[in-house]
Amino acid sequence: GAVVSQHPSRVICKSGTSVKIECRSLDFQATTMFWYRQFPKKSLMLMATSNEGSKATYEQGVEKDKFLINHASLTLSTLTVTSAHPEDSSFYICSARDGGSQPQHFGDGTRLSIL
Amino acid sequence: GEDVEQSLFLSVREGDSSVINCTYTDSSSTYLYWYKQEPGAGLQLLTYIFSNMDMKQDQRLTVLLNKKDKHLSLRIADTQTGDSAIYFCAETYTGTASKLTFGTGTRLQVTL
Numbered sequence: 001g002a003v004v005s006q007h008p009s010r011v012i013c014k015s016g017t018s019v020k021i022e023c024r025s026l027d028f029q030a031t032t033m034f035w036y037r038q039f040p041k042k043s044l045m046l047m048a049t050s051n052e053g054s055k056a057t058y059e060q061g062v063e064k065d066k067f068l069i070n071h072a073s074l075t076l077s078t079l080t081v082t083s084a085h086p087e088d089s090s091f092y093i094c095s096a097r098d099g100g101s102q103p104q105h106f107g108d109g110t111r112l113s114i115l
Numbered sequence: 116g117e118d119v120e121q122s123l124f125l126s127v128r129e130g131d132s133s134v135i136n137c138t139y140t141d142s143s144s145t146y147l148y149w150y151k152q153e154p155g156a157g158l159q160l161l162t163y164i165f166s167n168m169d170m171k172q173d174q175r176l177t178v179l180l181n182k183k184d185k186h187l188s189l190r191i192a193d194t195q196t197g198d199s200a201i202y203f204c205a206e207t208y209t210g211t212a213s214k215l216t217f218g219t220g221t222r223l224q225v226t227l
Contacts, residue, residue: 006157034214043203043217044158093157097213103148104215106158 001027004096006107014115015086021079021110023094029074030096034104035067038091050077084114119218121204126224133191135221137204140185147180148205148215149189158203161189191223199225 003026011019023033032051036044048069050056056069066088068080077096081088091111095104118140127133135149144166150158164171164178164187171178177190187204204218 002160004157032213043219044215046214049214095158095215101146101213103146103160103163105160106150108157109155111155 002105003027004030004094004105004107006094006110008110009108010111010113012113012115013084016083017114019081019084019112021081021092021094021112023077023079023096023107025075025096025098025105028096028098030077030098031074032097033071033077034095035069035077035079036093036095038093038109040091044093047079081112084112086114088112089114119204119206119216121202121218121221123219124222124224126226127194128226129194129196131194133189133194133198133223133225135189135191135202135204135223137187137189137218138185139187139204139206139216139218141206141208142182142185143208144206145213146207147178147187149176149178150203150205152201152203152220154200161202194223194225196225196227199223 005024007022035047038044047062048056048058050069050071052071052074058064071077093109095106097104120138148163149161152158162173175192179188201220201222203220205215207213
């Protein structure tokens with residue numbers, strides 16, 4: 001149980017393109033989803049926390065207008081990287097949990113490469 | 116702020132036990148987790164422990180928590196080549212809306 005699916009697994013696109021990444025909880029309802037960014041050989045950096053039906057809470061230094069998060073249902077959250085540039089290239093990982101005391105379960109990540 | 120530290124690298128021989136250590140600074144931790152990350156993949160939850168527990172065992176995995184010293188460890192018995200990965204400890208703290216604070220990650224290399 002507790003499977004989180006993230007799609008796509010890899011994206012390569014030109015600078016200026018907007019890219020949408022989906023995160024789905026397959027066998028549970030995710031009241032909260034999280035979006036992380038991971039740089040090579042580094043730990044995970046939390047970007048934002050998303051609760052179903054409300055606006056996401058962004059961490060300090062993360063641009064809200066650059067990284068749009070939507071959590072319209074209890075099983076789906078999306079991250080849109082708007083007008084992506086090479087410096088946005090990274091590994092993006094989502095996680096989900098179905099209650100405040102429950103552990104976070106992670107997707108397999110999306111490798112984003114902006115040319 | 117919270118600070119979670121791990122050693123960067125550990126090498127063990129197949130069949131031996133591995134012990135991965137983690138230290139933290141904030142004493143208000145509630146849950147402590149161990150995640151495994153294989154190359155190019157997301158994080159897999161291995162096990163977790165509530166902060167009022169001292170030990171938890173699950174098959175080959177044993178978690179020890181020394182709250183006085185703010186030290187968490189993960190022991191993997193009979194380590195296999197498939198255990199080669201990066202291991203992250205992580206914690207949630209009271210008052211942080213259950214956000215995870217990750218350690219720096221330990222790369223475990225299993226040799227034949």
